[in-house]
Amino acid sequence: MQTFLVTGGCGFIGTHLVASLLADGHGVAVLDDLSTGRREALDPRAALVAGDVASPPDIAAAIAAAGADRLAGIFHLAAIASVPRCLADPARSRAVNADGTRNVLAAACRPGERSVPVVFASSAAVYGDAGTAPARESRPPAPISPYGADKLSGEHHAASAARRGGGRATALRFFNVYGPGQDPSSPYSGVISIFADRLRAGRAVPLHGDGGQQRDFVYVADVVAHLRAAMARAAATPRAGFDVFNVCTGRAVTLAGLLAALARVLGRSPSVEPLPPRPGDIRVSIGDPAAAAEALGLRAATQLTDGLARLLAPGALSAK
Ligand code: NAD
Numbered sequence: 001m002q003t004f005l006v007t008g009g010c011g012f013i014g015t016h017l018v019a020s021l022l023a024d025g026h027g028v029a030v031l032d033d034l035s036t037g038r039r040e041a042l043d044p045r046a047a048l049v050a051g052d053v054a055s056p057p058d059i060a061a062a063i064a065a066a067g068a069d070r071l072a073g074i075f076h077l078a079a080i081a082s083v084p085r086c087l088a089d090p091a092r093s094r095a096v097n098a099d100g101t102r103n104v105l106a107a108a109c110r111p112g113e114r115s116v117p118v119v120f121a122s123s124a125a126v127y128g129d130a131g132t133a134p135a136r137e138s139r140p141p142a143p144i145s146p147y148g149a150d151k152l153s154g155e156h157h158a159a160s161a162a163r164r165g166g167g168r169a170t171a172l173r174f175f176n177v178y179g180p181g182q183d184p185s186s187p188y189s190g191v192i193s194i195f196a197d198r199l200r201a202g203r204a205v206p207l208h209g210d211g212g213q214q215r216d217f218v219y220v221a222d223v224v225a226h227l228r229a230a231m232a233r234a235a236a237t238p239r240a241g242f243d244v245f246n247v248c249t250g251r252a253v254t255l256a257g258l259l260a261a262l263a264r265v266l267g268r269s270p271s272v273e274p275l276p277p278r279p280g281d282i283r284v285s286i287g288d289p290a291a292a293a294e295a296l297g298l299r300a301a302t303q304l305t306d307g308l309a310r311l312l313a314p315g316a317l318s319a320k
């Protein structure tokens, strides 16, 4: 049994990660400011510290709650996880998504002391709108939103802290994650949960732009498997350093194609509420999963129709 700290552990991906760690008998402490996450979504076996990753004392309190001596690693997921929200408040985006990551890494990688590995959520948004070929990690980043720029800045802070402090940091660039527990009532939620919720209720789906936007949708259980594999790899790698891997399927789906797939699974034809294109929106976002497959030994294998069927199972499509 090991003990881990999960920042953002009350959120969509965080609650799935915490459940997976607890199911394997590990101890878990969570640092979450409950801005989008919900206390009730967290398994009571995890210790919750309500606090902010933008505040170094809050991070220290969470590490103390986990038990500094027995802490095996930090999964850092806390962020403002929405492109429009970061556009609306770029100062807070920077404070949480860039400086928050710097703070977590500063606490984990301490020159001359025991460092703990950090695996953290970066984003496909760091690539920006870089064309139709699947993005490899070596593609020069070109973010087009404060969200993407601050995620990239978080990567740079993590890399510099790991090199300087002798620790190990792994950035996972998640593409578009979906699955049970993503709150469909928020306009800032992922498109799949919003579309599925509206379709199931027989309402029109709000479609920004022409529906030709392409995304690489990755099922949340596959994301959790990548997080855990990256932590296991970091723990088994004694040398200090920084790695970055995409978490994606390599398959492109247009929003129009997504609507058709959802309609098939639900047996219902969609009506659309047309909306203007969203500022800061990427047109095409597809990743190359080869580097993660090679280094971590796994692939995001869940097919979209299987993932949608699990999402649409009774009781699954709601904030947990
Ligand atoms: P989420 O909003 O459901 O979860 C984020 C959690 O972090 C919430 O519980 C929230 O309350 C908490 N949080 C936010 N700001 C905080 C702060 N300052 N201090 C402490 N806690 C804070 O989002 P999610 O979809 O679960 O995303 C998790 C991570 O994955 C984020 O870093 C996000 O940027 C990244 N990511 C998500 C996707 C996706 O498709 N969902 C894609 C790429 C990257």
Ligand code: UD2
Residues within 6 Å of the ligand: 081, 082, 083, 122, 123, 124, 125, 174, 175, 176, 177, 188, 189, 190, 191, 192, 194, 206, 207, 208, 209, 213, 215, 255, 278, 281, 282, 285
């Ligand atoms: C997602 C993640 C973000 C991130 C990025 C990686 C969410 C909420 N955000 O941003 O964290 O790291 O992927 O590139 O998961 N759309 C509609 N109607 C809606 C909602 C969205 O048409 O009601 C469109 C939107 O304009 C975009 C696409 O659907 O073209 C996907 O939007 P999103 O908000 O689900 O995700 P994205 O790609 O902006």
